[in-house]
Amino acid sequence: MSDISPLALANGEFYPGQSGTVELVAGQLPSGNPVSIRAHVFRSFRPGPTILLLAGVHGDEINGVEILRRCLRTRTFEHLISGTVVVVPLLNVYGFNNFSRDVPDGKDVNRSFPGTSSGSLASRIAAGLSKNLLAHCDLAVDLHTGGRGLFNYPQIRYSPGDETAEAAALAFNPPVVLASKAPSKSLRRSAHKSLGLSVLTYEGGENLRYDGHSIQEGLAGIKRLLYDRDMLKRPCNALTDRSPVRLVASSWVRASRAGLFQWSKRSGYPVRKGEPIGMIFDPHGVKPNKRILSPREGFIIGHNNSALVSQGDALFHIGY
Numbered sequence: 001m002s003d004i005s006p007l008a009l010a011n012g013e014f015y016p017g018q019s020g021t022v023e024l025v026a027g028q029l030p031s032g033n034p035v036s037i038r039a040h041v042f043r044s045f046r047p048g049p050t051i052l053l054l055a056g057v058h059g060d061e062i063n064g065v066e067i068l069r070r071c072l073r074t075r076t077f078e079h080l081i082s083g084t085v086v087v088v089p090l091l092n093v094y095g096f097n098n099f100s101r102d103v104p105d106g107k108d109v110n111r112s113f114p115g116t117s118s119g120s121l122a123s124r125i126a127a128g129l130s131k132n133l134l135a136h137c138d139l140a141v142d143l144h145t146g147g148r149g150l151f152n153y154p155q156i157r158y159s160p161g162d163e164t165a166e167a168a169a170l171a172f173n174p175p176v177v178l179a180s181k182a183p184s185k186s187l188r189r190s191a192h193k194s195l196g197l198s199v200l201t202y203e204g205g206e207n208l209r210y211d212g213h214s215i216q217e218g219l220a221g222i223k224r225l226l227y228d229r230d231m232l233k234r235p236c237n238a239l240t241d242r243s244p245v246r247l248v249a250s251s252w253v254r255a256s257r258a259g260l261f262q263w264s265k266r267s268g269y270p271v272r273k274g275e276p277i278g279m280i281f282d283p284h285g286v287k288p289n290k291r292i293l294s295p296r297e298g299f300i301i302g303h304n305n306s307a308l309v310s311q312g313d314a315l316f317h318i319g320y
């Protein structure tokens, strides 16, 4: 693409130096009102990569929405040195309005990629994003939180073997970088397979709650990534000497018994094999307390903040 050709995204065209918004029609409410997804586009005069920053694929995961809202509000991308930034603060509008991870038919947008324009609502949203935006991008950052009371320590996940994504994850420099295979039909897995697009999944905090640390790490990481790609001037408040904790595998510790749950060690800390990390109590105080021990040495990257757990519930996510 030459320097002066327009970048066509959804229903808009952007020449070098142009910014604006485009709308993707995502569907319709039962009342007949249309539902649209808004993308904010910032194109520099100088050529460079096109990076998509995406949040709200799961409608109840608010930290990512807040991270991108702050970027837009503080005009972070209005003076790019090169390239293009596309910001979608809220993909799953339905879920957002209903405090829900999914769309109204119960389907998960992040298990519906690449999607089809004649499929379920989740599949249509995925197809609209794939065709109109993902296909034109060189890198995407997809912002998430833990679901249903599960807290995730700020981390980037990338697909093992994707060197572009690995380099971008290290430039983002979050507290934790985890190489993990993405689930089938997820945005990360599908976009890499069908479009060759590298996607970073940022996880921080839990659904329906703000987490200040996760929001700050997400904001700083985005600035570090764009600085690394020569798209932003030196982000003085976002540089850090810290190196991320690098993990190549993870597994869940699950509740062997139902009851009242309290963690004694939480996300963000290393853990030794056999170390006590939580307790499950019998609500009647009759059965003995169930101590939860770490099955191996690692780093806690997620924990459950729910007071009540069922047998088999995920309690701790430990990375190795």
Ligand SMILES: [Zn+2]
Pocket (backbone or CB within 6 Å): 057, 058, 061, 144, 145
């Ligand atoms: Zn999510």
